Amino acid sequence: MRGRRRDSDLRQKDRGGITCVAIHAHRRGANLIQAFRLAIGTRGQFVSDLLQTPLHPLHLSLGARMVAFAGYEMPVQYTDGVMKEHLHTRRAAGLFDVSHMGQVWIRGGGAAAALEALMPMDVQGLPVGRQRYGLFTNDQGGIEDDLMVANCGDHLYLVVNAACKVKDIAHLRAALEPDLTVTEVTDRALLALQGPQAEAVLKDLNPAVETMRFMDVTDIPLAGVACRISRSGYTGEDGFEISVPSAAAEALARRLLDHPGVAPIGLGARDSLRLEAGLCLYGHDMDDATSPVEAGLAWAIPKVRRTGGARAGGFPGAERILTELTGGSERLRVGLKPQGRAPMREGIQLFASDIAEAPVGRVTSGGFGPSVGHPIAMGLIQGHHTTVYGELRGTRQPLDIVPLPFTPANFKRQ
């Protein structure tokens, strides 16, 4: 048995990218299982330089298969495996360790206005206790990272991608200090509890969570521990992200896992869940050359920052982004449903027909959707098509362009 993946295997996949694949990464012809051992191995050299989250001992005790991910040793799956973990999250509730992601506080007068100079986002209009999805852009109009920004009253709270956090924090310091204080939060873990039972589970630890709506953020205790909770996530399900002091993280995680509806979920299912939910993965579905409009993220740019708005422009890459917001972009992220049963994975070239010579795009994320029961993908594509053809093992296979998400979102908006 030989592993097939060759491209992109070793790229860091954040927020639960197909990291399992990163660990299968090996030369063509190398023995698959040897590749496993090499990478996930047995506390070998490969993993010795990796950081660990406060939940590392818990992962090991739960039988997790650990992989290298964004510089951390993280669980790609537990004993149930990706498929069951995915389905469990959609049916009940899943607990994810996302402590590798960056948590940042920005303090000081004018923080919201200063942050708006880095992002095409309405930070000044963000009410206390609310968070929004936003993007760091560059001068070329590409995306440097996607993140959450919350207004916590006397400071802004940012959650950024693990693979980008060093870059992001340097970017923030360079742009905002010394007028503002940028603090990387290194003494708190981050857990995500996701799924239709998440509210019922968390309510047992603090009934106040029941009153939270999608994208609310609040500081309340859970089981006596001061936590910051947002009603958000990366699965398309209702759920919460919980910032908890590192020292209390394992006890809280175990308390949540004691609930019969809660199972631990690894990065493998995190990736299939977000893909079904049509959510972008930084470094894959978008990167520093992909604009927000190309990435299908125009919805994240409010009117106030667009042409004609009270604070139009004034963010990196505004010229390109504002032009694309009105005139459209050359490429666009789309949902793709392979007509066949074979998954079409990241990097596959897409063509307008089964004989066309020049590609019109590529798959940016692809795999199998456990809840929908068929392969699913997203891609960046030029031009208008209803069907495109992906080159897979020497043959052209049709993929239909379909609306996103593949599974309807289940957020608590009211």
Added chain:
Amino acid sequence: MKYTEEHEWLRPEGDLIVVGITAHATEQLGDIVFIELPEPGSVVSKGDEIVVIESVKAASDITAPLDGEIVEVNKALADTPATANEDPTGDGWFFKLRATDAAQVDAYLDEDAYTALIS
């Protein structure tokens, strides 16, 4: 039953050899979602990549363990590839091959040697 170092099992059945992948391999691969099998009647050489397996994690190849002709394939795997996870050495078999030289089988690992390989 014999085993290859690439985690295939080979089981003689009359004058044919039945081939599949081991439980260890399926555990490592994770949930299998797609299996592409060769055409019955195709003539294969040892080492040819003749089966593609896609799991939730990755794609892998299975090579022909012997020279010979593919006589029959497990068509049920097209609809229910997860059978390879659930019953890898039974209903999850991949193909039956008529070996050009059945003695080639003898060169592969026996159960003890395979167990040692994966332990």
